[in-house]
Amino acid sequence: MIGLPIVWAQASGTNANALALLSLRRWYSSLTLSSPESVPSLFGLWALLLGLATLLVVVMVSQGPKRALGQLFDFPGHFRLIAGALTRLRRSGRVVAVTIGMTVLAWTVGQIRTYHMAQGKDDLILLTKARGLGELAVEQGILAGLTPLRDLAGLADNFPLLLLATIVLFRVSVERWGGAYVPLSLRRDRQVMWGELVWGSGSLYLLYRLVSLASGTGDLPLGGCMVLEVIIIPALMLLLDATLLSWVLVELRNAGLGDTGNDALDTNDVVRLIPGVMLTCLAVLPARYLATAVLLATLDMPGTTTNSLLGRYVRWQLNWGLADLQGAALVVTGMAGVAAWTRGTMSGLVRGYSRLLAAEGGHLAALLVLAGFAAGTLSAMAYMIVLSLPAQTWVLAAADGYAHYATLPVGLVTLAALVELGERSLPVASLAPETDAEADPISA
Secondary structure, eight states: OTTHHHHTTTOSSHHHHHHHHHHHHHHHHHOOOOOOSSSOOOHHHHHHHHHHHHHHHHHHHHHOHHHHHHHHTOHHHHHHHHHHHHHHHHHOHHHHHHHHHHHHHHHHHHHHHHTTOHHHHHHHHHHTSSOOHHHHHHHHHHHHHTOTTHHHHTGGGOHHHHHHHHHHHHHHHHHHHTSSOOOHHHHTOHHHHHHHHHHHHHHHHHHHHHHHHHHTOTTSOOOSSOTTHHHHHHHHHHHHHHHHHHHHHHHHHHHTTSOOTTSOOOHHHHHHTHHHHHHHHHHHOHHHHHHHHHHHHHTTOOGGGTTSHHHHHHHHHTTTHHHHHHHHHTTTTTHHHHHTTSOSOHHHHHHHHHHHHHHHHHHHHHHHHHHHHHHHHHHHHHHHHHTTSOOOTTHHHHHHHHHHHHHHHHHHHHHHHHHHHHHHTSOOOOOOOOOHHHHOTTTO
8 A cells, every 4th residue: 555645745734644535445345425624514515506506507408497497496396206216126126135135235244354454443433532422423414415326326346246246147148058059159259258258257256355355455446566456446336236226226117017036037138237237337326436446546646746736636536536536426426327229338328318308308417416415414313312322442344334334225215216216207109190192092
C-alpha cells in the first residue's frame, strides 16, 4: 500500500487522514458512503439535491414542463406504481428470498471474521469523535439516499451469491460440453460465449478475494503487483455485478407474466442482458468502479505526483468525489428499469431510456425522490439504534450491516418500480391507417 499516502498528503492532521482512509475502506468493503471530514457535513445532501434537480431538468426537457410536473405530483399514479412493484416482488419470491438470504449469510460470515478485531472499535471511536449520535445517523442516512440501488447493483460483493452463480453457469457449460456435437458456429453464439466468460471471471474474482483476505490488506483491494490490475479488477467487478443484476431483472420482468417463483431459471435470458446491464451498473454505481481503478493506480504512482494536477484529482476522487459521482448517477439510474426490456445491447438501452424519460420521466423523478427518502430514513434509524450501544469491536460493522438490511427491500421495490416504468414506456404497435383503396376494395 505504498501509494496511499499520496491520496491524503494534503490533508490536515492525522485525524483527517484516518477518516479519509476509513471512508474509502467502508465504501470498498460494503458500499457504504461515509464522510471523509472530521466534522459533520451536509455535502452529501447538496450532492443528492443537485442530482435530483438535474434529473428534473432533463425530464422537463424530454416531456415539457407541464407534463413533467403533472406526473411529478401525480400521487394516485405513484401509489399505483408502488402497488405494481410490490405485485412483481410478490410474484418473484425466488429473487427476494435468495438476495435477502444470501445477504444475511454473507454479513454473518463477515461478522464472524472481524468480530474480535480491535480496528472495529478504533474506527467507531474515530467516527464519533466529533459527531453526536444524531448527527452521524443523519449524515449516514443522507449518503445512503444517494445510492438507493447499492445492494442490487453491487451484488458481486456478496461472496456466497457470486459463488452460487459461478457454479450454476459452470454447470450449464459442462452440460453443454457433454451433450451432442454442436457446430462451431453455434458454439460462438453470444449467450454461450458470455456464459463461459462469466463463470471464468467469477472463479478468478473469487480467488482474488480469497487472496486479498489471506494477505491481510484489510478492506481495500489488493494491488501493487502489475499495472494491468487497474483495468482487470474493475472490469471483473462490472461484469459480475451485471450478471447478478441481470438475473434480478429477468425475474422481475417475467413476474409481469405471472407467478415465476417455481419456474426453472433460464440462464440464456440472464446472459443475453449482460452487455446492456454492464452499462447500467456503470451508470448506477460509477463510484464503485472508478474508485477501485483509481485506488489501484495510486499504488504505482511516484511520490512526485503528490502536488500535481493528477494528485489533486486522486484526492478529490477518493474523498467527496465518490458522493459527487453518485449524485450525478441519479440522472441515469432509471436505466436499470429499461435494461430488463432490451435485447442486451447498449444502443438499445440508451434509446429505451430516452423513451422512458419522454413517457414516464415525471414518475421516474418522483420514484427516485421517494426511494432516496425511504433509504435515507431507514438507514438513519438503523444507525441511531445500533450505534447507541456501547462501543465494541463489532458495533460499526453491525450498524453498516443493518443499514443495508433496511435499504435492500427499498432497492428491490425501487428496481421493481423501474421495471414497471420500463414496461409502460415500451412502444405500442398500432395498425397503419387505411388508404382510400384499402377502405373500398371494389373501386380499387
